[in-house]
Amino acid sequence: MSHPCAVCGSPSNKRCSGCSKISYCSAECQKEGWTTHVIECANPGRELTTADHLAAFVRMPRPPTNPEAIKDYGFTNTMMHDRQLAEVYDHLIQVLGVTAPKLNRWKNEGQLEEKIRETFEAAPLSRRGRASKFFIERGHRFLNPVLAKRDQAAYKRMRAMENYLLAVPDGLLCLDVPGTVASWPPEKQFIFECWTFFNLKTIPRPHEPAYLRLGYCAGQTEDEFDYIADLYDALSKECYVDELTAAYTSSSIIRLFEEKGLGPRLHRFSRLRDFIQILSRPYNKSFKGTVWELKASLMMRTTLEPEVGKDWGYHNCKDNSDTYQLSFSLSLLTMGDPTNSNLPGDPMGLMKAAAEGRLFDYAYETYELARKGKQLLRRLFVTEPNPYCREELGL
Known part of the structure; x- marks a missing residue:
């Protein structure tokens, strides 16, 4: 029995040799999908490292959620630049061919910053992209312990200053900021x-x-x-x-x-x-079941509550391959394709389609997602109106 390839959606009889739960139609697709599947595979064939978690998450590109990966690759110090640092690693992996094992080796040898810089400098100008510019100008600071510590100290000083400024009523010094705020x-x-x-x-x-x-x-x-x-x-x-x-x-x-x-x-x-x-929503109204909760969940790669997930089609998923395809499709519909400006993503459009029970038709008409793996997406997408989205839109 054939199953849709986890990468391109083409029918395939081949499955992952490690877990037999996800299908690939070719070696090329397996290589492309392995970066994200390796952290979920029951038998990846080697011990996983924090670099594997990094590679899987920056593919979005998003910063990793694994605590050790966050620490090992500089995301504890990024403040507002975590997405840009994620793009640096994504560019290294996807464009310049740096593998997770190589990143792990550089990290273990204490040469991560040096090797990343060398890799960018060795690449032709046409292949360096904006990631190289960001890393040279700013990103290297997150991997340098001295500079990172200095940035953290500046951040803490600024936060303390803001806290005291905001807690000063009528020009009087507030000596108990935490106590005042708690009241x-x-x-x-x-x-x-x-x-x-x-x-x-x-x-x-x-x-x-x-x-x-x-x-x-x-x-x-x-x-x-x-x-x-x-x-x-x-x-x-x-x-x-x-x-x-x-x-x-x-x-x-x-x-x-x-x-x-x-x-x-x-x-x-x-x-x-x-x-x-x-x-414009009531400030105390829950985001449960809304397209905004879905978007946040997709960004963090977390699992929605079953009672909410079923309204997006997750109860129709039979295996990890189905879940991957559904999440990938919903990500495109919600956040768009960062490599294609013609596919910007439209959460409000998705919410309206979900409220009307037209997820499959919306995906097909708007993004032509259903042209590949049409039967799979028709099975996965829910046809019943999403009650949370209907309430959100006042229907």
């Missing part, structure tokens, strides 16, 4: 904690509350995330914690941008429709 309502505490994101222009990670609640999840590209960070940085300079808390709890942050003279800048944001939809 505030939860909503004000949340906004206060977000002030560090605003002033440092950092991007909260998908698992952090601010990523969903303050609309960062509307971003798709590094430039769009940076644009949101710039908007909040500008807003934080025009208002105080109490004012932003009031706007947050009344779902009127968009109006606050306008009132503070930031309307023109706000309306230049390419994802304004999504940004408005998220910030």
Whole structure:
């Protein structure tokens, strides 16, 4: 019995020799898919390293979630540059042919920064890409213990300064910042904690509350995330914690941008429709089951709750290959294809299609995803209206 190839979707009778759970139609497809499958395979044939976890996750490109991989490859020090550092590793692996075992060897020998620099310098200019420029200018700092420690110290000083500045009422010195903040309502505490994101222009990670609640999840590209960070940085300079808390709890942050003279800048944001939809929701309304929760889950490669996952088709998955294909398709529909500007991703469009029970038709009509592996996607995609998306859209 044939199964769809995990990479291209073509029918195949060949399966992974390690776990027999995922299919490949050719050696080329197996080589392409192995980078992400190796960390899930029951019998990968060798001991896995943190470099394997790194390679699997930056393929998105996203920073890894494995704690040891985060530490080994510089992501503990990246602040707002984790996606760019992920792109450096992705470029090394996908374009310049650096393997996970080689990265692991460089790391163990204490030569990671040196070898990455040598690899970029040895590559033709046409193959270095923007990843090389970022690494030379900034990325190397994350792998240099001295510079990284200096960056961390600066970050801690800045955070302490911001905390004290924000906790000073009426010009009086607050000697117990933690105690003062703890006495505030939860909503004000949340906004206060977000002030560090605003002033440092950092991007909260998908698992952090601010990523969903303050609309960062509307971003798709590094430039769009940076644009949101710039908007909040500008807003934080025009208002105080109490004012932003009031706007947050009344779902009127968009109006606050306008009132503070930031309307023109706000309306230049390419994802304004999504940004408005998220910030107009009741602040205490759960994101459970929404397309925004789905997007965050896909970015982190976490598993949705079964009762939520079934409304996106995960209960139709018979094996890891099915799960991979469904997640890959939903990622394209939600976040687009970073290598193809004609496939930008449209979460709101996906949410509407899910609410109408038209996931397969939407994938076919909008992105032609169903042209390969049509039968598989027709089986996986749910045909019943998604109740969470219907509620979100007020249907």
